[in-house]
Amino acid sequence: MQKVPLSRVTGQQLERLAHIEFLAYFTGKVTRKDIMSRFDVSSAAATRDLTAYIDAAPDNIAYDPRQKHYVTTNEFRCLLPLSADKCLSTLTSGFGDVMDGGEEFRCAHHIALERPDLDVTATFSRAISRRKPIKVEYVSMTSGVSARIICPHSLINNGLRWHARAYDRKRGKFSDFVLNRVLSAKLLSKETPRPNEIGSADIDWTEEVELLIRAHPRLNSDSRRAVEQEFGMQDGCFKKRVRKAQVGYLLNSWNVDSTPNAVLKGRHILLHLENAQEIKNMEIESFKLAPSLD
Template identity: 75%
Template sequence: MNSVGFEGVSGQQLERLAHIEFLAYFTGKVTRKDIMARFDVGSAAATRDLGAYIEAAPENIVYDPRRKHYVTTNNFKCLLPLSADKCLSTLTSGFGDVMDSKEEFRCAHLIALEKPDLDITATFSRAISSNRPVEITYVSTSNGESIRTVCPHSLMNNGLRWHARAYDRKRSKFSDFVLNRVITAKLLHKENIKPSETVNDDVDWIENVDLIIEAHPRLDSHHRLAVEREFGMSNGCFTKRARRAEVGYLLSTWNVDATTSADLKGKHILLHLRNAEEIKNMNIESFRLAPSLD
């Protein structure tokens, strides 16, 4: 995928062209009204956008006079570098960047127990953007409710929950804070974050490890073949590079058996960490969250 054919196009028009490509790619049709409604432009501008797209990709869409809209051809090929994450988000939540969308076309569904509180999330995001600490009231599983000052540098979704990765001044270490366990959050405008409290000092965040993941050894040949196909394995396994801080979450979310001898059982256990002993010996803090016999 590339943007060849759109050199010199303004950023706003490129967004509209990407919208045309998304609609053609994922819905099989596109109309002038689609562009007009999404970007609040007139009919002439929408016509020019469609013309520019067809000129660059003449085999992607054709006009169907019976249905009175453009339809996707069997020769369709993406011209623009569409983001898989953003496309899937659109299929789940509709169009638009931040406002709740009302479009009828949504064919993907996200399963989640709870969404993070936007006020809490926004406070952490502002702290990261302005390089400031946050005073929070937090409920932890070990100490219950407490007030502490943290210095966040990233937000992370581990597949189950949203976390803030931050330096905890109370414990003098980097940790993960579940956003929905934060009761209150106040940005400390007059305080600065020290160099030792920034992402550059978070070793578990900046260092990566390779997880070699295979179809679980106890699976029969048919199950193994299906799993290998599902995860795009080559020679029976695939390698996933992950931050040290993410290792346990990733293995837990995907139910990857992290025992050295592939001891876990259950129909939900389809994968095994082939280099479990190597990863275990690295003493990665998050590895304690990985599925095991402990």
Template identity: 75%
Template sequence: MNIAPFEGVPGQQLERLAHIEFLVYFTGKVTRKDIMSRFGVSSAAATRDLSTYIDSAPDNIVYDPRQKHYVATNKFQCLLPLSAEKCLSTLTSGFGDVMDGLEDFRCAYHIVLEEPELDITATFSRAISLARPVEVEYVSTSSGFSTRVICPHSLMNNGLRWHVRAYDRKREKFSDFVLNRVVSTKLLYKDVFKKNEVLDKDIDWVEEVELVIQPHPRLPKNSQWAVEKEFGMEDGLLIKKVRKAQAGYLLNSWNVDSTVGAELKGRHVFLHLKNAEALEKMKIDSLFLAPSLD
């Protein structure tokens, strides 16, 4: 991929050119109306955008008078550094950064247990931006319902649900709080974070660890090759560097056998944590989530 062909193009127009490339790349076609409806520009402006794109990529698209739109050619090559994550999100949820898309075209789908409430999510986001604590009513699996004050610094998705990472004044430690277990929130505008409650003091968040993942040793060779291909392994290994606080979540969501001797059984277990013994010695809090015999 190369952004040089559009060097010097203003940012807003570059967004429109990226939209043209996305549509051609993933749907095989684009029209002036697509640009006009997405960005609210005139027909003349949409025509100029298409001309600018064609000037830089004359082999990528051609006009089909029968269908009355531009179509991808067999020589199409992506010019802009499109984000795979954002492209898949668009194919799933439609165009737009914050509003739910209304486009007809959908070809990707994701499964979620439940989306978090926007009011609660926005409260935590404001708290992070303003560096202010939040009083929460929370339902924990261990202690049940409680009210506590937490100092959030990050929101994260573990693949199944959303969490907020925060310092918990009640337990005097950094912890993860599931957004969908939060009953209510109150932003404490007049309060501030103390020195020990900020992100830099969250050691498990700041420090990283390497997860050395391999195809499960009990798998037949053909299955191991398939797993290696699926996870982009090199020499039979996937080395994933993650925050210590996220290690257990990743191992859980990928269902990685985290026993030292690769002891887990079942047709659903395809991966094994090769350096499980080394991680056990690190005493990482989140590792209790990793698949094991416990």
């Protein structure tokens, strides 16, 4: 298969070629109308894009005169480096970058308990982009409602909720702030974080650990094989490098038994952290969120 000469393709046309490939890959068909409606281009422009894609990948799609559109062939192979995250997002949310997609094509569904407030999220995002502190009114589980100044450096979706990683001047340490617990947020545009308040000073964020995850030892052989296949385990083990600050969130979201002796029970517990004692001895703050007996 030939390759698209990317150096000769404009950014806009490359987006259209990627759209053609996405449709062929995930829906099995492509029409000129698909390109025209998605990018507001003429019929002639859409034809040129289809021709360019076929020239680069002649074995991927073929015109079906009966259905009057292009269909994916059995020889299809991805030509472009499609983003798995963006493809999966499109399957759940429809096409489009930031506008709420209104297309009928949605064949996957994402279950979420909550979505973060966009005004709060945007304030945090601007603060991170401009490297500015934020004054927030925050509801904490330990101290209730309080005002504090924080210096965020990252936003994280841990699969259960959105939170920000930030330096908390009130407590003098880096911590996690759940976006939906923020009552108000104001960007302090005239201030600048100190050297000890920026992301590079957050040790739990910059340092990683390796988690060794196996199928839970209480599972029978058939169940163990199914779990090993699901997680792509090699020699019965799945290795995952993760930031220290994210260890507990990941183990919690996957229901990984994080007790050294694998003593947790329940049909939802399919995995065990083999190096649980080693990780526990590191005294990582987020590890307290991992499933255990504590």
